[in-house]
Amino acid sequence: MIAATRSFQSARATGVRTTLVSDELLTTQQAADILFVSRTHLLKLISGGAVNASKTGTHRRLILKDVLAFKSQRNKQRHTALQAMADADRNLGIYDL
Numbered sequence: 001m002i003a004a005t006r007s008f009q010s011a012r013a014t015g016v017r018t019t020l021v022s023d024e025l026l027t028t029q030q031a032a033d034i035l036f037v038s039r040t041h042l043l044k045l046i047s048g049g050a051v052n053a054s055k056t057g058t059h060r061r062l063i064l065k066d067v068l069a070f071k072s073q074r075n076k077q078r079h080t081a082l083q084a085m086a087d088a089d090r091n092l093g094i095y096d097l
Helices: 002-013 028-035 039-047 064-092
Strands: 054-056 059-063
Touching (some): 028 039, 028 059, 028 064, 039 059, 059 064
């Protein structure tokens, strides 16, 4: 899994679109890397119930499909919010000269 994560990160850095779909378990650091957030922030998301995780002994593990689903949902929410702000700016004429 570490090799797959590194491969994914390398492809992402070069702009190559990559799709990973698996039931494999990720560490919190691997999931944080995929989500572009800190591990600490990911732990807050897990504690708040935004991201599903299970405990294996004292370690949390996340299913890759769940992490990718959360990322997709978050991106859709961002897009919707940005579109709403752009529409509000256009309606107020902020950029009209």
